[in-house]
Amino acid sequence: MSSLPTLRDKKRYIAFELTSEQTITRQEMGEETMNSICSLFGDTGASEINFGLMSYDGRYGIIRCARDSTTETRAALACINKIRGSRVSILVLGISGTIKGAMEKFIQQPLNKEP
């Protein structure tokens, strides 16, 4: 689906590092983040954030959010403390306007393995 450049959603990509006791799969990570956003901001707030888990390899990952709601997304990420019984902590490495920028600037290694 293409739209006019001026009508496109403005996005930001958040590079993060996950520290956990056990390995967390991509699906669990996505679900838990969505849960955290929903419980913190409700359904309308979650729809404005436009969350998406772009890539994730068990340790590093990239999350998409709306340009104007990076603070809210950070708060929601900070609220995640447990996934499937194992304690986790998410450290935001940086925020970029493109996926390529987030990868090159903050992660600096290819993410290939999909847990």
Next chain:
Amino acid sequence: MSLFDARFYDFNVHLVPDSQDSLAMFASEAKKYGYSGIAILNSKTGNPGNIPENFSVHSAVEVSCKPSKIRDEIKRYRGSAEILVARGGDEEFNRAAVETAGLDILLQPAKFNHVLAKAAYDNSIAIGFNLGSLIRLRGEARIRELRTMRANLKYARKYGLAMLLTGAPSSRYDIRSPREMAALASLFGMTGEEAVGAMSAAPLDILRRKSPDYIQEGIEII
């Protein structure tokens, strides 16, 4: 220069004595997350071990007893170099705590009012916001905490109280970086500048008052 180029401190770390996380490991993790120092609550560790460079570990004492005894308890520790923290309780406890000079931090008082705020300002007591409860709780309990923080923020702004943000971490999985803490603080209306001040300027001010060179506000040896 970014707002977040400051030295950040977390003054309310509870390390469980028998946990796998040693102090040195916790300290290096906190440094990785962007902190310059921590204060360990009620620790009996004499030798902290190998702590990373440019990182300071302070000790703090939590005062918890009956409201009638809290004055004596605070006076007992007043001259020492330890940071005095009181966890907010009922109104009687909060009142006894803020009316005693020498206390440094009153953490998350649920029942706070303008009288207590004035007394806290007179005794230069900082009011602490426990963001760890926002991280760990869900649903109604978290809503109640957010309401408390919103009310406390109102009093702190009105009476010019020093504010202090803490995550109350007990393991390395509970540490959150300063920017995340600021984002959590924005949930109850705190601005970015206030949040940075609460993690950097307010703790440094407490440390300055605890240093041996400090005598009294406005007095110094030349």
